[in-house]
Amino acid sequence: MGRISKVLLVDDEPDIRRIGEISLRRVGGWDVAMAGSGAEAILLAPVYRPDLILLDVMMPGMDGPQTFAKLRELPELAGVPVIFVTAKVQRDDVARLRALGAIGVVSKPFDPMALPAELRRIVGETP
Numbered sequence: 001m002g003r004i005s006k007v008l009l010v011d012d013e014p015d016i017r018r019i020g021e022i023s024l025r026r027v028g029g030w031d032v033a034m035a036g037s038g039a040e041a042i043l044l045a046p047v048y049r050p051d052l053i054l055l056d057v058m059m060p061g062m063d064g065p066q067t068f069a070k071l072r073e074l075p076e077l078a079g080v081p082v083i084f085v086t087a088k089v090q091r092d093d094v095a096r097l098r099a100l101g102a103i104g105v106v107s108k109p110f111d112p113m114a115l116p117a118e119l120r121r122i123v124g125e126t127p
Helices: 014-027 038-048 064-072 091-100 115-123
Strands: 006-010 031-035 052-056 082-086 104-107
Touching: 006 014, 006 038, 014 031, 014 115, 031 038, 038 052, 038 064, 052 064, 052 115, 064 082, 064 091, 082 091, 082 115, 091 104, 104 115
Parallel strands: 006 031, 006 052, 052 082, 082 104
Antiparallel strands: none
């Protein structure tokens, strides 16, 4: 994958979006768009064209895996890497999410100062 410059953060919790945005913008130096639901992400992502999508697993309505499947149906987003964000980081959960096609899983709560470096490591981007 090329260098990350635009990240879409999808999470139903406003506090997580706020902390994530600060982390990704100030520490990561990336442009950030945010969606508060899977449905919002599906509308926003094709217009925003992110280089990476951070996707919460547990959301009301359309959960992360359902959102992931819908995003994959959109040709312009089919190749965009997705990293799931979840409080459930048991080996079985991580394996299930990776089997869907995610390139990685980040645990919640995440360390805002370390999150960009963790994302770069997962996507294989060197700082």
